[in-house]
Amino acid sequence: MNVAVLGEDTFFSRHPIPYLDSDDKIIGFLHHQPLVYGFLKKSSLKDLDRVAADKLEYRIIENIGDQYIVKIQKK
Numbered sequence: 001m002n003v004a005v006l007g008e009d010t011f012f013s014r015h016p017i018p019y020l021d022s023d024d025k026i027i028g029f030l031h032h033q034p035l036v037y038g039f040l041k042k043s044s045l046k047d048l049d050r051v052a053a054d055k056l057e058y059r060i061i062e063n064i065g066d067q068y069i070v071k072i073q074k075k
Contacts, residue, residue: 002033004020006020006040006044023050026051027055030052030056030072037071041067041068042068045060048070052072056074057074058073
C-alpha cells in the first residue's frame with residue numbers, strides 16, 4: 001500500500017511519504033495506482049476534481065463535516 005499527502009508539507013511521519021503539492025505530482029501518483037482511497041479536506045477535494053478532469057473518476061464514500069473519504073480510479 002502506498003501512502004501520500006495531498007497538499008502542503010504539514011503532515012509528520014517518521015517514514016518518507018511523498019507530498020503531492022502540484023498537479024503533475026498528483027496525476028503522476030494516481031496514474032500508477034489502479035485504485036486509491038483518499039481522506040481529503042473539502043479544499044483538496046476541489047483540487048482533485050479539477051486535476052482529475054477526464055483522466056480519473058472518484059466517488060465520495062463518506063462525508064463528515066469538512067472531511068471526505070473518496071475512492072479514486074482511472075476511467
